[in-house]
Amino acid sequence: MDEFDLIHSITPPTLHHSSVDVGIGDDAAVYTANRGVQEIVCVDTMVEDVHFKLDYSSPQDIGYKALAVNISDIAAMGGFPKFYLVSIAVPTTWQASDVRAMYEGMNELAKLYQMDLIGGDSVSTSDKLVVTVTVIGEVEQGRACLRSSAKPNDIVFVTGELGCSAAGLSLLLEEFSPPVSIETAHFIKRHKRPEPRVMAGRLCSAFERVALNDISDGLASELNEIAEASSVTIEIEESLLPVRQDLSKLHPQWQKWALFGGEDFELTGTISNLEWDLLKEQCKKLCIPIKQIGVVIENTGSSVILNTGSQRMALEKKGYNHFR
Amino acid sequence: MDEFDLIHSITPPTLHHSSVDVGIGDDAAVYTANRGVQEIVCVDTMVEDVHFKLDYSSPQDIGYKALAVNISDIAAMGGFPKFYLVSIAVPTTWQASDVRAMYEGMNELAKLYQMDLIGGDSVSTSDKLVVTVTVIGEVEQGRACLRSSAKPNDIVFVTGELGCSAAGLSLLLEEFSPPVSIETAHFIKRHKRPEPRVMAGRLCSAFERVALNDISDGLASELNEIAEASSVTIEIEESLLPVRQDLSKLHPQWQKWALFGGEDFELTGTISNLEWDLLKEQCKKLCIPIKQIGVVIENTGSSVILNTGSQRMALEKKGYNHFR
Numbered sequence: 001m002d003e004f005d006l007i008h009s010i011t012p013p014t015l016h017h018s019s020v021d022v023g024i025g026d027d028a029a030v031y032t033a034n035r036g037v038q039e040i041v042c043v044d045t046m047v048e049d050v051h052f053k054l055d056y057s058s059p060q061d062i063g064y065k066a067l068a069v070n071i072s073d074i075a076a077m078g079g080f081p082k083f084y085l086v087s088i089a090v091p092t093t094w095q096a097s098d099v100r101a102m103y104e105g106m107n108e109l110a111k112l113y114q115m116d117l118i119g120g121d122s123v124s125t126s127d128k129l130v131v132t133v134t135v136i137g138e139v140e141q142g143r144a145c146l147r148s149s150a151k152p153n154d155i156v157f158v159t160g161e162l163g164c165s166a167a168g169l170s171l172l173l174e175e176f177s178p179p180v181s182i183e184t185a186h187f188i189k190r191h192k193r194p195e196p197r198v199m200a201g202r203l204c205s206a207f208e209r210v211a212l213n214d215i216s217d218g219l220a221s222e223l224n225e226i227a228e229a230s231s232v233t234i235e236i237e238e239s240l241l242p243v244r245q246d247l248s249k250l251h252p253q254w255q256k257w258a259l260f261g262g263e264d265f266e267l268t269g270t271i272s273n274l275e276w277d278l279l280k281e282q283c284k285k286l287c288i289p290i291k292q293i294g295v296v297i298e299n300t301g302s303s304v305i306l307n308t309g310s311q312r313m314a315l316e317k318k319g320y321n322h323f324r
Numbered sequence: 325m326d327e328f329d330l331i332h333s334i335t336p337p338t339l340h341h342s343s344v345d346v347g348i349g350d351d352a353a354v355y356t357a358n359r360g361v362q363e364i365v366c367v368d369t370m371v372e373d374v375h376f377k378l379d380y381s382s383p384q385d386i387g388y389k390a391l392a393v394n395i396s397d398i399a400a401m402g403g404f405p406k407f408y409l410v411s412i413a414v415p416t417t418w419q420a421s422d423v424r425a426m427y428e429g430m431n432e433l434a435k436l437y438q439m440d441l442i443g444g445d446s447v448s449t450s451d452k453l454v455v456t457v458t459v460i461g462e463v464e465q466g467r468a469c470l471r472s473s474a475k476p477n478d479i480v481f482v483t484g485e486l487g488c489s490a491a492g493l494s495l496l497l498e499e500f501s502p503p504v505s506i507e508t509a510h511f512i513k514r515h516k517r518p519e520p521r522v523m524a525g526r527l528c529s530a531f532e533r534v535a536l537n538d539i540s541d542g543l544a545s546e547l548n549e550i551a552e553a554s555s556v557t558i559e560i561e562e563s564l565l566p567v568r569q570d571l572s573k574l575h576p577q578w579q580k581w582a583l584f585g586g587e588d589f590e591l592t593g594t595i596s597n598l599e600w601d602l603l604k605e606q607c608k609k610l611c612i613p614i615k616q617i618g619v620v621i622e623n624t625g626s627s628v629i630l631n632t633g634s635q636r637m638a639l640e641k642k643g644y645n646h647f648r
Contacts, residue, residue, distance in 0.1 A: 027396075042443060134409065
């Protein structure tokens with residue numbers, strides 16, 4: 001498809017933000033940054049057959065998710081997303097309608113957050129589809145939620161439910177046959193159309209000190225990152241992990257999905273125990289599920305400890321280790 | 325290669341800009357935007373075997389160019405580049421040292437402009453290398469050089485020389501045997517290591533009204549974009565095109581390279597005839613070659629006209645058409 005046609009067909013007819021001075025159609029986009037805010041920027045790439053397969057993901061799904069994972073990074077900083085740019089390497093076998101459908105998938109989500117598409121690039125490739133999305137967001141000066149903010153005695157929390165996306169992926173890959181009594185659509189939707197927790201991140205950013213990560217690589221990995229960046233130990237209780245009842249009936253390895261399955265795009269973090277009740281209450285008002293799963297303790301040498309009730313184990317980024 | 329090792333090895337030990345609040349190592353980068361400036365952002369993707377081939381481009385070359393083409397977009401807005409983010413899909417066959425070499429190639433250029441690497445993503449692919457670079461720059465409020473600024477009686481100018489990069493690519497692809505008397509290294513270097521015209525763009529931005537494009541898709545294409553965005557006709561003189569003497573001896577199709585060969589990453593634009601002498605003088609002081617190649621006239625229906633001396637022809641984005 002001709003790039004000029006593409007640019008024309010994806011250029012938004014109206015912009016949400018008057019701070020966009022030049023959008024699509026020049027060498028680069030220009031926008032005016034506000035005083036008293038910090039700009040947040042992130043970029044993520046999705047590759048066909050690595051991050052998704054065309055046999056189960058539609059172009060809309062791919063577009064939606066490519067934007068969602070970046071919005072989730074902004075949410076994990078406590079910010080709100082404003083602008084995005086899309087760079088795609090499109091297989092020569094793709095139709096113009098497929099490419100447009102991918103942008104429509106992004107637009108579905110962008111509308112929800114009043115985000116403006118302000119630029120990008122499209123090239124053709126003889127190989128697999130590669131989608132790279134850059135998102136620019138903002139947060140009030142000094143209010144970004146950093147990984148390094150955790151302190152002993154903080155409460156460790158997580159939003160939503162864990163492991164659903166990993167279960168959905170396993171279902172899509174037909175790695176097992178689910179029990180007939182279980183409705184699988186929810187898991188698949190969680191994998192294909194994750195919902196970034198922007199509102200929860202915004203609530204967190206209003207508190208004095210919240211460490212925050214989005215769960216892209218699995219709970220264990222994200223908590224290890226917070227513990228390392230903050231030089232503390234995080235101890236979580238297996239019995240407190242928020243897991244959908246269906247999940248445990250779906251497959252015996254549900255605990256692995258909950259701890260190590262990535263792409264739930266929930267938020268996990270830590271907050272002062274004095275402020276936890278207020279955050280919980282604010283989330284409740286907005287119908288955002290949030291739950292304590294552990295506490296931060298002084299650095300014991302291990303970054304993350306999982307308490308199963310019968311034993312305490314070091315929880316590595318990618319697996320279990322018996323407690324050293 | 326492990327992503328954490330990669331992140332560690334590419335994280336800059338020091339930052340040029342104190343406005344970076346959070347660089348690499350959290351979910352997203354955070355920076356503080358200044359008052360009185362506009363942020364400029366652009367993104368470009370390069371795909372192996374579409375934009376470069378590994379048999380003639382080293383990882384350093386690829387990294388250098390992936391950043392250079394984005395800096396060139398910032399230059400074409402009259403801005404200066406400040407930050408960059410890199411998202412790569414790396415073939416599983418690549419060694420860690422190759423990936424590091426690619427980042428070193430970028431760093432060579434970044435140092436020149438005191439740019440900070442503030443984020444990115446790396447994923448693995450079973451296919452070709454895909455490199456996407458996002459660059460964020462700034463320009464003083466209201467001073468961006470837009471394509472839509474050209475007016476009748478303006479001078480049309482171009483920096484540097486045209487067609488060298490296309491000649492270099494043709495040499496690299498061994499499409500012809502060059503005469504032995506011609507030194508080919510210059511052309512190849514222009515293709516592999518283009519030098520974005522940031523300084524020239526900055527000079528242009530200080531003038532009241534300059535339309536500006538960087539030559540990524542060829543002079544004809546860039547001038548058509550300016551003419552269309554400004555609703556004017558641009559008339560250029562073939563005899564005025566700045567072409568290296570060697571080029572005309574290299575191959576009979578040198579004129580095609582000069583007009584349609586992309587990736588020279590020179591700047592072309594228009595400026596009021598009252599201000600042209602001053603811009604020329606300022607460029608001379610900084611040893612930036614700049615030359616008038618034509619004038620802007622009232623819209624005649626054609627966007628760009630090429631005057632060869634014997635005839636006037638409509639110059640389309642991708643080729644010649646006899647003047648209608």
